[in-house]
Amino acid sequence: MIRLTIDNIAVTVEEGTTILQAARKIGGKVVPPAMCYYSKLKGSGGKCRTCLVKVVQSSAKDPRPMPKLVASCSTPAQDGMVVQNITSPEVVEARKGIVEFLLLNHPLDCPVCDQAGECDLQDLSYGHGTEITATEEYRREFPVTDIGDLIQLHMNRCILCYRCVYTAEQLTDQRVHGVLYRGDTAEIGTFIAQNIDNDFSGNMIDVCPVGALTDKTFRFKSRVWFLRPMDAYRDCRVCKGKAVIWMAGDEIYRVTARKDRFGEVEDFICNECRFDHKHPEDWVVEGPRSIKRESVISANHYLQKEDPGVIDPIKGTIT
Amino acid sequence: MGRAILLNGIEIPGIRNFTTYRSHGGYSAVEKALREMTPAQVAAEVTRSGLRGRGGAGFPTGLKWSFLDKKSDKPRYLICNADESEPGTFKDRFLMEHLPHRLIEGLIIASYALGVKTCYIYIRGEFKYLVGILEKAIGEAHRYGFVGENIAQTPFSLEIYVHPGAGAYICGEETALLESLEGKRGNPRIKPPFPAFKGLYGCPTVVNNVETIATVGPIITMGGEAYAAIGKGKSTGTKLISACGNIKKPGVYEIELGLPVEEFIFGEEYCGGIAGNKSLKAVIPGGSSVPILPADLILNTASGTPRLMSYESLAEGEFTSGSMLGSGGFIVLNEEACIVRNTWNLTRFYHHESCGQCSPCREGTGWMEKILYRLEHGEGKMSDIDLLERISKNIEGNTICPLGDAAAWPVASAIRHFRDEFEAHVREGKTFHATVGKETTN
Numbered sequence: 022m023i024r025l026t027i028d029n030i031a032v033t034v035e036e037g038t039t040i041l042q043a044a045r046k047i048g049g050k051v052v053p054p055a056m057c058y059y060s061k062l063k064g065s066g067g068k069c070r071t072c073l074v075k076v077v078q079s080s081a082k083d084p085r086p087m088p089k090l091v092a093s094c095s096t097p098a099q100d101g102m103v104v105q106n107i108t109s110p111e112v113v114e115a116r117k118g119i120v121e122f123l124l125l126n127h128p129l130d131c132p133v134c135d136q137a138g139e140c141d142l143q144d145l146s147y148g149h150g151t152e153i154t155a156t157e158e159y160r161r162e163f164p165v166t167d168i169g170d171l172i173q174l175h176m177n178r179c180i181l182c183y184r185c186v187y188t189a190e191q192l193t194d195q196r197v198h199g200v201l202y203r204g205d206t207a208e209i210g211t212f213i214a215q216n217i218d219n220d221f222s223g224n225m226i227d228v229c230p231v232g233a234l235t236d237k238t239f240r241f242k243s244r245v246w247f248l249r250p251m252d253a254y255r256d257c258r259v260c261k262g263k264a265v266i267w268m269a270g271d272e273i274y275r276v277t278a279r280k281d282r283f284g285e286v287e288d289f290i291c292n293e294c295r296f297d298h299k300h301p302e303d304w305v306v307e308g309p310r311s312i313k314r315e316s317v318i319s320a321n322h323y324l325q326k327e328d329p330g331v332i333d334p335i336k337g338t339i340t
Numbered sequence: 341m342g343r344a345i346l347l348n349g350i351e352i353p354g355i356r357n358f359t360t361y362r363s364h365g366g367y368s369a370v371e372k373a374l375r376e377m378t379p380a381q382v383a384a385e386v387t388r389s390g391l392r393g394r395g396g397a398g399f400p401t402g403l404k405w406s407f408l409d410k411k412s413d414k415p416r417y418l419i420c421n422a423d424e425s426e427p428g429t430f431k432d433r434f435l436m437e438h439l440p441h442r443l444i445e446g447l448i449i450a451s452y453a454l455g456v457k458t459c460y461i462y463i464r465g466e467f468k469y470l471v472g473i474l475e476k477a478i479g480e481a482h483r484y485g486f487v488g489e490n491i492a493q494t495p496f497s498l499e500i501y502v503h504p505g506a507g508a509y510i511c512g513e514e515t516a517l518l519e520s521l522e523g524k525r526g527n528p529r530i531k532p533p534f535p536a537f538k539g540l541y542g543c544p545t546v547v548n549n550v551e552t553i554a555t556v557g558p559i560i561t562m563g564g565e566a567y568a569a570i571g572k573g574k575s576t577g578t579k580l581i582s583a584c585g586n587i588k589k590p591g592v593y594e595i596e597l598g599l600p601v602e603e604f605i606f607g608e609e610y611c612g613g614i615a616g617n618k619s620l621k622a623v624i625p626g627g628s629s630v631p632i633l634p635a636d637l638i639l640n641t642a643s644g645t646p647r648l649m650s651y652e653s654l655a656e657g658e659f660t661s662g663s664m665l666g667s668g669g670f671i672v673l674n675e676e677a678c679i680v681r682n683t684w685n686l687t688r689f690y691h692h693e694s695c696g697q698c699s700p701c702r703e704g705t706g707w708m709e710k711i712l713y714r715l716e717h718g719e720g721k722m723s724d725i726d727l728l729e730r731i732s733k734n735i736e737g738n739t740i741c742p743l744g745d746a747a748a749w750p751v752a753s754a755i756r757h758f759r760d761e762f763e764a765h766v767r768e769g770k771t772f773h774a775t776v777g778k779e780t781t782n
Contacts, residue, residue, distance in 0.1 A: 067530035068698050070738050089737040095530045118734030122703035155727055158710040181696060200525065200696070203508070205706040207696035 023100035027051050027074075028108045040093035040104055041072055045283060051106050052283070054116075054145050056123070056230050057182035058094035059285055065187050066094035069180065071119050071145060075112050078103035090115055113149075120150035126160045126205060127231075128177045136232030138245040138317045141284060142180065163208055168198065169216040171237050171296055172226060176208045179233035185209065185225040192221045192289060209233070220259055223295040227278045227286050238296055239275040246317045248274055250310035255303055259291035265310050266301075273299040282313065343570065343596045345558045345578045346551065350438050356473065358480035361441040367486055369557040373449045374494045377560075382453035386556060388564030390576035395421060395512075395549030396627060396667040397742075398651045405454060407536040409544040417545040418456040419521070420447060420553050422463040422470075423505055423512035427628040427689055428669030431580035432550035434592040436463075436470050439554070440477035444500065446553035448486060449560055451498050454546055459500045462517050465507035474502045509693035513741045514547040516695065527697045528741035549667075551580055572598025575650035579668055586674035588612035601625070601647045601654075602639050605672065618674040622757070625654055626666020628686050629746030631753030632679070633663050659753065679758040680765050683751055684712035690747035701744040704735040708751055715762060718769040725762045729755050 024033045027044050028051045034043045042060070044052045053074055058066030066072075072094045076087040081101025090112060093104070106112055124146055131137040163176035181200065186209070189196040197217055201210045211217065217225075226234045248267040255262045267275045276295045278286040298304065312319040344350070354360040361367070373382050387402025408416065420443065424432040436443055447459050463471060478500050481487040489497045503521055505511045511520045515529035518540050539545020555577065559567045568576045575597035584590045587605065589612040595604060604610045605620065614620050623638040624630060641647050642661035647654065654665045673682065691705040708731055714720045732748035732755075739745070755762060 067740060070698050070700055070740075073738060092530070092740075097532070115734065115738055118730075119699060119738065122699045122707075122734070125703040125707055155730075156707065158707065161706075180699065181702065183697075202696075203510075204691060204694040204696045205702050207702070 023098060023102075025098045025100070025102040025104060027104040028106050034098060038098050040074060040076075040091075040096050040098050040102070041066075043098045044093065044104075044106065053093045053106055054141075054149060055094055055283075056141055056145060056180060057184060059184050059187070059228060060283075061285060061289075062184060062187040062191060062228070065182075065184060067092045069119070069123065069182055071116060071123070071149070073112060073115050073119070075105040075109040076102060077105055116149045117151055120146050121154065121156075123180050124150065124154065125156055126177075127180070128160060130178070134175075134178065134232040135235045135240055135245075136178075136229075140232060141230035161205060166210075167237070168211055169218055169222065171223060171292065172217060173235050173237050173240065174209060175233050175235065176210075177233075178231045179209055180231055181207055181209075182230055184228040184230065185234060188225050188228050188289075189217070189219075189222070192224060193219045195219065220291050220293070221289060223292045224278065224286065224289045227280070227289075230284075236275055236295075238299075242274050243269060246320055248318075250312065250318065252279065252307040252310050253304035254307065255294065255298060255305065257291060257294055259293060261288045262290070262294060263288050264290050264294055264304075266304055266306070268301075271301055273301060273304070275299075279310070343578050344594055345562075345567075345570075346435065346442065346554055346580060347439070347592075347594045348558070356438060356440060356477070358441060358477070358484055361439075362484070365561075366441055367445055367481075367484075367492075369560040370445055370448050370486060371492050373560050374452055374492050374496055379453045379455060382449060382560065385564040386450075386453065386559055389559045389567040390564075390571075390574060391552065391555055391559060391567070392575070392651065393549055394551035394555070394579060394667070396426070396629075396664075398665060401548065401552055404536070404548075405450075405546060407534070408454060408546055409537045412537070412544050414543040415458065416454060416456045417540045417543055418447065418451050418454055418459045419514075419517065419540065419545060419547040420459065420461040420550055421512060421514065421517060421547050422461050422467070422550045423509075423517060424550070424667075425464055425466075425509040425512055425693075426667055426669055427686065428582065428584055428624065428671040429627045429667045430582045430584075431592050431668055433467060433470065434582070435550060435554055435580065436467075437473060440474050441481070442554045442557060443474075443550055444477055444481050444487070446556040447500055448491060448498055449556045450546075450548065450553055452496055453556075456546075457498060459498060460521060460540075461500065461502045462511070462521055463502055463504050464512075465505045468504065471502050471504050478502070508695070509689075510695045510741070510743060513743065516741065517547060518545065527695050528743075530740060570596055572648060572650050573652055575652060575665075579649075579665070581649065581668045581670050583611050583670040583672065585670075585672035586615045586618065586677065587672045588615050595649055597648075597650045598653075599649045601649055604649055604670070605639075611670075611672065614672065614674050616674070618676060620672065621675045621677055622673045622679065624663075624669070624671040624673075624750070625649075626664045627669035628671065628689065629742075629749060630664040630666040631659055631662075631749050632673075632682075632757065633661075633753075634757045637661050637757070638663075659749070660756070663753070678716075679754050679761045680712065680716050683754040684709065684716045686750045687712050687747065690743065694743060694747070698740045698744070700735045701739045701747065704731050704744070705747045707731055708747070712751070715765050718765065720762075720766045722763065722766050724766070725755060725759065 053072035055072045056069035073090040074093045080099035166174045198211045253266045266273045278290045391401045392398045510516045511526040513528045516526045520526040535545040606613045620635040624632045642657045651665045687709045691709040694701045694705045696702040732752040735744045736748040
């Protein structure tokens with residue numbers, strides 16, 4: 022076990038844990054935002070640079086500071102490490118810069134984007150960005166493409182986190198899409214306009230931090246905050262069948278996987294559960310999904326006492 | 341020419357062929373190393389020589405070799421980084437074209453020191469014509485028993501392969517190179533783990549520049565200490581400098597490190613002064629990615645001492661008044677050169693070559709290029725100059741690999757030293773170009 026401090030809070034973690042995971046153990050505001058890192062996907066992380074932190078002491082053995090800001094998602098914690106996240110003005114400033122870069126070519130079409138309300142980039146820019154943008158250049162544009170019958174790709178919104186690539190690579194036995202070209206013309210694509218067609222392709226929608234990959238069966242049906250998310254399960258041959266059904270009245274508008282408090286999918290679900298079962302009788306409802314109080318989705322939903330409630334971001338407990 | 345160690349014998353006709361090279365003392369270093377020395381002795385000799393990586397960073401080669409994971413039972417690899425793509429740098433191309441056997445000789449000795457059985461030369465895709473030259477040289481070495489099984493009648497065996505890249509600057513970054521060599525997209529890896537532990541195919545790997553490896557042969561011949569005696573301070577030995585720009589005699593020069601910059605630019609033996617009898621305006625001393633220095637700061641440091649061609653002297657004053665020796669791409673600009681246009685041109689290169697993996701570099705390089713385009717074409721604003729400075733600061737140090745730094749430094753240094761010129765572009769708008777007769781088409 023190793024002991025480190027993040028923003029003056031001490032935490033003990035197992036060897037090999039990254040700084041980000043250690044910060045998540047503490048929880049609350051010291052957790053660096055992560056747009057590309059996904060604990061369930063091997064090899065992810067290090068790309069978006071929003072999780073940069075300052076290491077003022079590398080370890081107990083080597084008390085020198087690290088010369089540059091490091092990506093907390095891919096830097097292993099060391100015993101006696103001293104990390105600064107929100108207590109370092111340098112980190113806060115750098116993060117503002119990263120948010121600016123991520124939004125530089127982003128179309129900011131939140132009013133017509135299905136992801137609005139549950140978008141990591143929205144949360145990130147609201148929490149760590151600036152109100153105004155300095156850019157006056159043209160934003161790069163890509164045509165909207167269908168990758169298969171069920172998923173639509175809005176490359177304009179993509180921040181190239183590579184999560185969907187890793188999902189396809191690690192969840193399925195074949196990957197037919199990837200990142201094409203380079204620099205700011207890089208795009209997610211299937212090269213010869215192939216369909217993405219496998220049982221778990223729908224998870225690409227869930228792992229996408231922005232509105233680049235959207236569910237074609239749900240597009241423009243409703244804003245997410247008008248829907249009631251309910252934990253539900255069904256007997257599925259392919260996956261665990263544990264999902265969230267998003268309802269309005271008696272109608273199921275969409276089905277997604279359950280996400281934890283860091284926005285990561287708990288159990289990946291299959292396409293059958295996601296796209297083919299939209300009748301309430303297909304599902305056994307467990308109860309309302311607990312949504313962070315800060316989320317716009319929790320607006321207009323009164324919490325009853327017997328509800329699971331909201332997870333306290335600081336204590337990590339349910340209140 | 342100054343001191344010829346690497347380029348020794350370049351004037352001999354047919355030195356590119358094995359027999360000529362051999363008859364002029366070639367491959368004797370291999371015989372000496374393999375027959376008379378242990379691998380540890382060879383490595384110690386390189387450490388003693390104080391040789392520093394010639395690819396740009398200047399990291400001590402002996403130290404880099406010592407990091408190689410010794411506990412691993414996996415095969416080890418030595419990669420020769422011949423992906424020389426930095427604008428202004430063309431020393432490796434020159435070396436490989438004229439003295440391919442010097443590189444192969446170095447590869448054999450370095451492989452012996454590192455316990456490597458397979459060696460790859462990752463060569464830039466645009467150097468297609470060099471692939472043939474290198475493969476012919478490797479074939480000859482094979483035929484005469486210096487590559488393959490039992491080299492020079494010793495138990496040591498080695499295979500050398502040439503692998504051309506597909507034309508991406510980023511593949512000169514060592515981990516992107518390894519990805520590319522493995523057949524993947526050339527994205528730099530996130531470090532740690534470092535290649536010394538998990539490199540090519542997850543095996544311990546050393547990646548060295550062409551010039552670094554080629555220097556190993558002469559070091560063994562003359563001895564590490566004798567090599568360390570050449571040069572100045574921690575900048576030991578000689579270095580190839582590819583000089584270009586507005587000088588009378590552009591080309592590749594081998595210099596003893598510690599040569600005064602003034603002598604290099606104006607000396608008849610080297611660049612021969614500024615072309616067309618114009619005056620010196622600025623120099624980018626180590627390949628396009630290092631900070632540009634105005635004439636007074638390149639000839640003398642901020643403290644007034646003459647600037648020398650060495651790792652330490654060029655870096656003196658750090659980034660406020662110094663630069664870097666880098667890869668040795670010495671770009672000289674005369675009084676007529678437009679710094680804004682030059683900076684825009686460099687940024688255009690980095691924008692084009694960014695791999696797009698991490699956000700600061702992917703978005704920032706394009707943004708800087710667009711702003712510099714506007715400035716150069718008379719559509720800039722005063723606030724753009726500060727914005728550029730801020731963008732470069734946000735990119736620098738926040739990226740996965742050094743390409744972000746390489747893109748940010750030229751912009752930051754150009755504004756630092758030539759802010760008035762940027763302001764003049766804004767003030768005078770499009771007319772500015774008319775006065776100096778610049779062609780402004782894209």
